[in-house]
Amino acid sequence: MHYMLIYLETAEEMGKRGNPAEAGTYWGGWNAYMGAMAQSGVMVSGNGLKTPEVATTLRVVDGKRHIHDGPFADTKEMLGGYVIIDVANLDDALEWAARAPCASAGSVEVRPVLPAPAEG
Amino acid sequence: MDQARRNVALTAELAARTSYGKLLALLVTRTRDIAACEDALAAALEAALLQWPREGVPANPVGWLLTVARRSIGRAAARAHTADRSADTLRLLDKERLAAETSPFGDRRLELMFVCAHPAIDPDAQPALMLQTVLGLDAARIAGSFLVSSATMSQRLVRAKRKIRDSGIGFALPDIDDVPARIDGVLSAIYAAYGAAWEDVTGADAKLVGLAEEAIWLGHLLTELMPDEAEVLGLLSLMLHCEARRPARRAPDGAFVPLHRQNIDLWSRPMIAQAERLLRRAAQLKSPGHFQIEAAIQSLHAHQRFTGERFSQPLVELYDALARYAPNIGGLVARAVAHAENGDTEAALAMLDGMHEVATYQPWWAARARVCLLAGDEKAAWSAARTAAGLTSDASVRQFLLGGGFADRTG
Incomplete structure (x- = not known):
């Protein structure tokens, strides 16, 4: 079964990316985690994302495009990346979620992926 | 009012x-x-x-x-x-x-424990069932410490209870001849409950912190109810040895501290003394078992620190004995490291390589890092340490491994 693990990080945690004193540990943790996931063969796809400051949000209201600088919503936890994994069940997905560095500095949302609609 | x-x-x-x-x-x-x-x-x-x-x-x-x-x-x-x-x-x-x-x-709590750990009950459900029935802990709290969804845990518990109700499992103590075989299930369930709490050393979730104490409480209860079962004493001794070190397992900043670096002044001496008394009493009953061996291993580790001497050879012998009594994956991985620390890295690597279904078993990779290092293969050691770091859910263990803590000379 495919699950998306959505990695949500606190601002403090994400701030480590740009801090020379902490970036090594930060990326070391993520690289080890992603590496272990790839090595075990559960990873289907996935990406890390740049910080929300470089996000752009668009919505169309009454036919008019509204574009604004920044993420969709200001939240305590920010989307830092995601992977799609192929595992037997939710408990296996939770096990991988718990190993994410942001599990203890943010949270991980685990969602089943909708199966593709049958071709008619 | x-x-x-x-x-x-x-x-x-x-x-x-x-x-x-x-x-x-x-x-x-x-x-x-x-x-x-x-x-x-x-x-x-x-x-x-x-x-x-x-x-x-x-x-x-x-x-x-x-x-x-x-x-x-x-x-x-x-x-x-x-x-x-x-x-x-x-x-x-x-x-x-x-x-x-x-x-x-x-x-009738002893009977209840035997029912919870009956071989007909799903082993995965047993520790949780015991915590819930004997101690009244709620399913959500138990689920968190066993890292399954609350839905899975509730389902497991409901199924186990239905099985007990409908399958005619006797609510009675096993025959005296069956006690040694059946008691192991009870002890393993309690130890699994303790282990679940042990994993949560960070204490990130305050609700989980008490679970270790609850498991130890069950251990105490069992020694009162079955004071002459050597393995019952062995299990309590083992849990107390581990629990005694809890305050020393983390530095004030939360960093992981391996056993050989722990400040032994932080260890609970009364707990260790009690653990040693229990182990001696168990030995007098002349009925060895794997919990007693594991307690003896922890006892030796403590003595290594107290005396500054190294007991690599006796540790190897104890781990070999453990492998004969209870060849479970955790013990076998630790045994390989014990052999490597005792100088036989070739045998240690062969042991690790011979194990199956270890691809995502974190302790195996951590052990491999240490064994490869002792064998002089630094590159393989770091590679294994990185995988071990990626497989842990404990941030401080991750940092310890990526920071090269496994390469510490004193082992």
């Missing part, structure tokens, strides 16, 4: 909390329907909170809860069965009620 109410609520809660397992065991003895008895006990507690503030706390709060819970089971039975049968049930319950009021009731 508010203060009085609070006091009453406290008395009710205390009566329920301290005697939950006792009460449930007594209720279940008769009906074998754990779920129904839990409901009845909850209803009794609710009734207490309503009635006690009005009429005062009864002289024997625990007996009161038992009687009311039994009545509530009787009512449920009356609804469920024909009039005839329910009348029988009610008569029976009435008799039991009188018995409970006239005599100090017995303790």
